[in-house]
Amino acid sequence: xxxxxxxxxxxxxxxxxxxxxxxxxxxxxxxxxxxEAGPVCYREARHDIAREGENPKVVxxxxxxxxxxxxxxxxxxxxxxxxxxxxxxxxxxxxxxSELDHSIGALxxxxxxxxxxxxxQTVIExxxxxxxxxxxxxxxxxGIQREWLLSIGQRSPLERLAHLFVELxxxxxxxxxxxxxxxxxxxxxxHLAEAxxxxxxxxxxxxxxxxxxxxxxxxxxxxxxMDLDRLKEVxxxxxxxxxxxxx
Amino acid sequence: xxxxxxxxxxxxxxxxxxxxxxxxxxxxxxxxxxxEAGPVCYREARHDIAREGENPKVVxxxxxxxxxxxxxxxxxxxxxxxxxxxxxxxxxxxxxxSELDHSIGALxxxxxxxxxxxxxQTVIExxxxxxxxxxxxxxxxxGIQREWLLSIGQRSPLERLAHLFVELxxxxxxxxxxxxxxxxxxxxxxHLAEAxxxxxxxxxxxxxxxxxxxxxxxxxxxxxxMDLDRLKEVxxxxxxxxxxxxx
DNA sequence: TCAGGCCGCTAATCTGCGTTAGAGCGCCGC
DNA sequence: GCGGCGCTCTAACGCAGATTAGCGGCCTGA
Numbered sequence: 001x002x003x004x005x006x007x008x009x010x011x012x013x014x015x016x017x018x019x020x021x022x023x024x025x026x027x028x029x030x031x032x033x034x035x036e037a038g039p040v041c042y043r044e045a046r047h048d049i050a051r052e053g054e055n056p057k058v059v060x061x062x063x064x065x066x067x068x069x070x071x072x073x074x075x076x077x078x079x080x081x082x083x084x085x086x087x088x089x090x091x092x093x094x095x096x097x098s099e100l101d102h103s104i105g106a107l108x109x110x111x112x113x114x115x116x117x118x119x120x121q122t123v124i125e126x127x128x129x130x131x132x133x134x135x136x137x138x139x140x141x142x143g144i145q146r147e148w149l150l151s152i153g154q155r156s157p158l159e160r161l162a163h164l165f166v167e168l169x170x171x172x173x174x175x176x177x178x179x180x181x182x183x184x185x186x187x188x189x190x191h192l193a194e195a196x197x198x199x200x201x202x203x204x205x206x207x208x209x210x211x212x213x214x215x216x217x218x219x220x221x222x223x224x225x226m227d228l229d230r231l232k233e234v235x236x237x238x239x240x241x242x243x244x245x246x247x
Numbered sequence: 248x249x250x251x252x253x254x255x256x257x258x259x260x261x262x263x264x265x266x267x268x269x270x271x272x273x274x275x276x277x278x279x280x281x282x283e284a285g286p287v288c289y290r291e292a293r294h295d296i297a298r299e300g301e302n303p304k305v306v307x308x309x310x311x312x313x314x315x316x317x318x319x320x321x322x323x324x325x326x327x328x329x330x331x332x333x334x335x336x337x338x339x340x341x342x343x344x345s346e347l348d349h350s351i352g353a354l355x356x357x358x359x360x361x362x363x364x365x366x367x368q369t370v371i372e373x374x375x376x377x378x379x380x381x382x383x384x385x386x387x388x389x390g391i392q393r394e395w396l397l398s399i400g401q402r403s404p405l406e407r408l409a410h411l412f413v414e415l416x417x418x419x420x421x422x423x424x425x426x427x428x429x430x431x432x433x434x435x436x437x438h439l440a441e442a443x444x445x446x447x448x449x450x451x452x453x454x455x456x457x458x459x460x461x462x463x464x465x466x467x468x469x470x471x472x473m474d475l476d477r478l479k480e481v482x483x484x485x486x487x488x489x490x491x492x493x494x
Numbered sequence: 495t496c497a498g499g500c501c502g503c504t505a506a507t508c509t510g511c512g513t514t515a516g517a518g519c520g521c522c523g524c
Numbered sequence: 525g526c527g528g529c530g531c532t533c534t535a536a537c538g539c540a541g542a543t544t545a546g547c548g549g550c551c552t553g554a
Contacts, residue, residue, distance in 0.1 A: 069393070071394070096379065096380075097383065142340070153326040155401050197400030243348070
C-alpha cells in the first residue's frame with residue numbers, strides 16, 4: 001500500500017472555505033475544532049464511503065484526498081454529480097432525510113471525520129452565526145449542481161471541461177490547495193469523463209485539444225492553467241455561483 | 248389576454264406536499280395560512296419572475312401555473328434546470344445567499360405569493376416542526392437536480408423523457424393535480440427540449456417514438472400515461488430521490 | 495379579413511461523439 | 525523477473541442527434 005502524504009490539515013480547509021462566505025474570527029476557528037473530536041477515518045481509492053439507500057447518521061468532513069457524489073443506473077452507467085474536496089461536507093442533509101439518494105465514493109485515498117449531530121450542536125451554540133455559514137455552504141453545493149446541469153446540457157465538451165477546471169481552480173484556491181495557477185488533480189481521465197457525461201475516448205481527445213490550444217498543461221497529476229483569462233472565456237465562466245463574497 | 252382558469256388553491260398544494268414528508272395536522276394548515284397574507288402576484292407566460300444577479304428579498308410560493316429555474320449563456324443557449332409546480336417555493340435560499348445565480352421564468356401564466364421573512368418566522372414559531380418540512384422540501388429539490396444530472400449525462404433521450412414524465416406525474420399527484428394517470432402538461436415542446444438538453448427537432452422525434460411505443464398519449468396539453476410500469480422501466484425510475492416518506 | 499407569431503411536426507444533410515480495438519508504460523505482488 | 529492491472533493515448537468506423545429548412549394550423553390583434 002502506497003501512503004499518500006497526509007498533511008495534518010484538520011478543520012483548516014473548512015475554516016478557510018467558510019471564511020470566503022463571511023468574516024470569521026479566531027473564536028470561530030476554536031469552536032470548529034469541536035468537529036475534530038472523533039477519530040480520523042481512512043478509505044482507500046476506488047472504495048465507497050456510503051451507498052445509495054443507506055441511512056448514515058453522521059456527516060463526513062473531508063480532510064484530505066478527493067471524493068465524489070455519484071449516481072448509477074441498473075445497467076452500470078454512472079454519473080459523477082459532484083466532487084468533494086478537502087474542507088467539504090459529504091451530506092449535511094442526513095439530519096433531515098432518512099435515506100441517501102446517491103452514493104459517495106473515494107476517488108483517491110481519503111481521510112475524513114465522522115461528525116455526530118451533537119458535535120454540530122456544540123459548535124452552533126458557541127458561535128451561532130456558523131449555522132448560517134454551514135447552510136451557505138450547502139446552498140453553494142446546490143448552485144454548483146445547477147451550473148453542472150448547464151454545462152452538460154448546453155456547453156460543448158471543450159467548454160465543459162474548461163469550465164470544470166476553472167471551477168476546481170477556484171475551489172482549491174479557496175482552501176489553500178492551489179499554488180499559483182497549478183494544482184494537484186489526483187483523479188483519472190475516467191473520472192473526468194464520468195463527471196462530464198463524455199466517453200473516455202472523447203474526453204482524452206478534448207484534453208489533447210486543450211493542450212494544443214495552449215490552455216493547460218497536464219502531466220503527473222498536476223494541472224497547470226496556462227492562460228486563465230482565455231480558459232474562462234472559452235468556458236463562459238461566471239464565478240457568481242460560487243458565492244465567494246469575500247476576497 | 249386569455250384568462251386561465253385559476254382555482255383558489257392558496258396554500259393547499261403546499262400543505263399536501265409537506266404532508267408527503269411528515270404527518271401534519273389542521274394546526275399546521277392553519278399556521279401555513281399566514282403565508283397567504285400578502286397580495287397575489289400575477290405574471291404572464293414567457294415573462295421572467297426574477298433574473299440572475301438580482302437580490303430579491305422575498306420567497307415566492309407558486310399557487311397556480313408552471314414556472315422554471317433556468318440558466319443561460321452569453322450566446323443565448325439556455326438550460327432549464329428545474330420546474331416549479333403549484334406548491335413549490337422559488338428559492339428559499341434568498342435568506343442566505345445575497346445574489347441569484349440563476350433566473351426564474353414563468354412558463355405559463357402564474358399566480359404566486361411573495362413571502363416576507365417575518366411571515367416565515369410567524370409560521371415556524373407557531374409550529375416549529377414545519378421548519379424541518381421546509382428544509383426537507385429544499386433538499387428534495389437538490390435531489391431532483393442530481394437526478395437530472397444523471398438523466399442528461401447518462402440516459403438516452405427516450406429514457407430521459409420517460410423519466411421526466413414519471414417524475415412530473417408523481418410530483419403533480421402529490422399536490423393533487425393528476426387525475427388517474429393523466430395530467431395537464433401546459434408547457435411547449437421547446438421547454439421540454441431545453442430541460443432535457445435536446446434540440447427541438449429531436450425532442451419531437453422522441454415524443455413520436457414514445458407514442459408509437461404506446462407509452463403515452465399527448466394532445467391538447469394533456470399527457471396520459473398509457474403504461475406506467477413500462478414507462479418506469481424504460482426510465483429506470485427509482486422514486487427514492489423524491490423522499491415521499493408517507494403514502 | 496388578413497398578417498404575424500407561436501406551436502407542432504417532418505425531411506434532408508452532416509458531423510460530433512460513442513464504440514471497439516489495441517498499443518505502450520509504470521507499478522505492484524507473486 | 526514476470527504477469528497482470530490501471531492508466532493514457534490513438535485509429536477506424538458508424539450512428540445518434542444537431543442543424544437547417546419548410547409546411548400547416550391556430551390564435552390574436554390590427
